[in-house]
Amino acid sequence: MMDSSERLQYQPAIDGLRAVAVALVLLFHGGWTLFSGGYVGVSLFFTLSGFLITSLLVQEFESTITISLKAFYTRRMKRILPASVVCLVIISLLAWRGHFASVEGLQTDISSAALQVFNWRALFRGQSYAALIGASEPGPLDHFWSLSIEEQFYWLWPIAMLFIMRKTMKVRDNAQIRAKIIYIVTFAFVVIAPVIAKVWGPNAAYWASPARMGEIMVGASLAMWIRTSNNMTRVKSSGSLLGCIGLVAVLVSAMTWPSESGPAYVGLFPIFAIASAATIIGAISIGRFRSVLAHRLVVALGRRSYGIYLIHWPVFVLVDENRFDLAKGTLFTFRVVITVFLAWVSYALIEQPLRHGKFSWRNTFVLAGSSTAAVVLLAMTLVPKPPTLFAAEVDAGEVSLGREQSSVQSIPTTEVDQLGNQEPIKMMVLGDSTAVALGAGIVSWAKEDLSRARVAVVAHTACGFARATSVEDNTGNFRRDCDQTLGPQLTAALNLRPTVAVLMVGLADSGPMIWSQEEGVLQPNDAKFADHIHSEYRQLVDQLIAGGVKNIDWLLAPHPTTWWLGNLGHAPESLRTDLTNTWITQLASEYPNIIHIIRFDQWLEVKEENGDRSWRPDGLHLSEESALKVMNDLIGPILLTH
CATH class of the missing domain: 3.40.50.1110 (SGNH hydrolase)
Structure with missing residues (x-):
């Protein structure tokens, strides 16, 4: 069952799910054929984000009768931008020193990543995700597409939620009405994903924000479902079982979905998100499933999953088989060790200090805007065009x-x-x-x-x-x-x-x-x-x-x-x-x-x-x-x- 007193409090097992998600991505990007569909870890991240952000927004509105957009955006900027900006600056400096030599359009890649539109950059470039990641000379920022989709969600969803919550304030049984509105929005995005794949092709199904928003909205719908009519009591005896079933479905998908075709490219990610939602239910329900995910080491990795995801791909690009004559398993271990170490450093020296720093919303906005502009300027002036x-x-x-x-x-x-x-x-x-x-x-x-x-x-x-x-x-x-x-x-x-x-x-x-x-x-x-x-x-x-x-x-x-x-x-x-x-x-x-x-x-x-x-x-x-x-x-x- 779910501990109602902790319903919206910090759940270590959620960080455990983050660790699972980022581990799948690492295995996929490491080239392990057993995890040809390890990219589903990103989809799990999406659903987690939809669930957590929606839960926080609803909780804030119920407590204060409003949603402070300034406070929300300030928190997001302090959480996301510092490590991201440092990563982009380091990539720019490495490019200036001659690394990533044959990556075409790296200037635009850096600018697109800084402006949080990299997924659209990837789509308009015309390459599939598999071709991009599997290229002989991959770009160091090819993983920023998913961060861009999440950040676009962060910008738009609080505004939409504030509008929905305010418009239903005086409506009878407004909690149920709000939930139904979210369900309808979710259903619309679930339906539109395969339509996008059919009309605009598999690349759009993978890169385009509307095609991937269904996964996030499944998490949002789960958050609304949990908060209405004590729905969690209906699964109080089976929360751990649901979590196990969901995790098995996630792992089976990660091991059976092909990297270049299949469900991911025909708009079926929102259906996969149901499995992600089941794992979330297990993570917030008292039981063995939650206990395993709440293991201290797993949680520690999950809390640093943003840094691990942010850092891992540039490390994988730089630490490759051409530079290091190592066996595949040894090379992968070496890459992961470097990634986790750098993520730990980033978490301790960059992410946490700035996240908890006492910056006003105005100063945060100014710093965010100026640092983004500085990264774009740095890319345009410092990063050489490739031969x-x-x-x-x-x-x-x-x-x-x-x-x-x-x-x-x-x-x-x-x-x-x-x-x-x-x-x-x-x-x-x-x-x-x-x-x-x-x-x-x-x-x-x-x-x-x-x-x-x-x-x-x-x-x-x-x-x-x-x-x-x-x-x-x-x-x-x-x-x-x-x-x-x-x-x-x-x-x-x-x-x-x-x-x-x-x-x-x-x-x-x-x-x-x-x-x-x-x-x-x-x-x-x-x-x-x-x-x-x-x-x-x-x-x-x-x-x-x-x-x-x-x-x-x-x-x-x-x-x-x-x-x-x-x-x-x-x-x-x-x-x-x-x-x-x-x-x-x-x-x-x-x-x-x-x-x-x-x-x-x-x-x-x-x-x-x-x-x-x-x-x-x-x-x-x-x-x-x-x-x-x-x-x-x-x-x-x-x-x-x-």
Whole structure:
């Protein structure tokens, strides 16, 4: 039976259920096939939230004849935001340092997580949950979708409850009327979930808030049912039995539901929520079931379940089989130990102190808003865009010195994963705008046959390999962009472990430069200039080798044509090109088995000898079509020999 004196008091067994829920998620994300449906743990969380929040709101209204929205939102912000903000800041800093290198749209992921709309971000991205979690390079915030759904519920449900409670205050038998209203709302969401799946597809059934709200509302309905007409007395002798049956149903679902199809993707989660509701009844009923869930260790884990859930996925992404050569069970244990330890630290140093801190509602709102804005700003300014994998859609004809690099798109990694056992070459393209243009051809070449290569393009207009200030850079914008390209973006690309690098630089490294104020402006024909260039180029090559690159194919740039309109006025472009090619050739002699010189200059000179402008329409940069020809006829065969 239920202890009526404790009906709305703290129940340790509820935290025990939280521990069960988060354990299922950990097992699922750990890749244990026995728990292919371990994602149902999130659904259990949803139903628990609906039950607890509704119980608290009803209790508050019955005690005070109102619901203080300010107090409710203040409590939620103090409970949820501190650890969440810290997590997002740490993810941003790790990304800035080159981690999560190939995660596309991480800036938007962080912003969406901070703004509590990550589930909609995931839906509009067009990937299924299984594909997202199972990707070869998963994002560190892919688990934030469920937190976003709960937070959306927290924002809307108190307002709805206050409206319902006030409108029924003067109605006879208002408790029953309120309960029936909640039942109707719940039924509507239960019905709409499969409709959403049918009309908008399985992804919407999983990600969309309306499709998942039924699970939360089942918990809300349970809270209303318990509070009306002493309904718990009807199950007083079977509360533990119901809890056991519910838990068995939860575990069976966790072990039998497939990860990529099945009930989860056709809108049947609200039906599963009935099992979750049964476990809640068992947890609040006196009996053996509650006693087991109220074990001190289980409760301790449950009280930290928010931190465990928040932290576990970034840890799982970072601590993976590529970085740690461990057996599956050992790796999983290692991940869980790290996760639980960090969650314990977060609970003691972040969550509890701030949750119980004496902040007014006004200060809490200001801190919440400012910290959210700060996270979004941090993501936009600090998190580098990833190197582009299969960067197509580069209009090379629009790339020229002084213009921004064209935008690029990407092919999902899953297309490569479907190739079977054939392993594509991992390669990167580095250089200035001539490399941007060439990169379009390399990408098109790779896309023609996905078994050929995976390509990371790390190139930017006017960005050579000299880390100096160009006299031609009047605004300083190019230096800033180049620091980003040769810094975080290059580091991120190397984290992909490419084995081949294709380098090309045209005029970017052969104009007047300033390395130090003491030296002043150095001209490209100065001995000190050449010394700096050799040092910079060696540093780059050593960095590539340290990053796992085995072969560096360095193209010698051809002379700009007579129709090139970008005359820079300091030295004839042909002379500047020759200087750069000389430096590259000299460096190659120091790395005979690594740097391979490709005489692109001679090859293209023959193609253009009759004034054929189709290769380089602007006189300097290849068009996308001609870049593809270069790949097929010259570079591609060389790459495939490595």
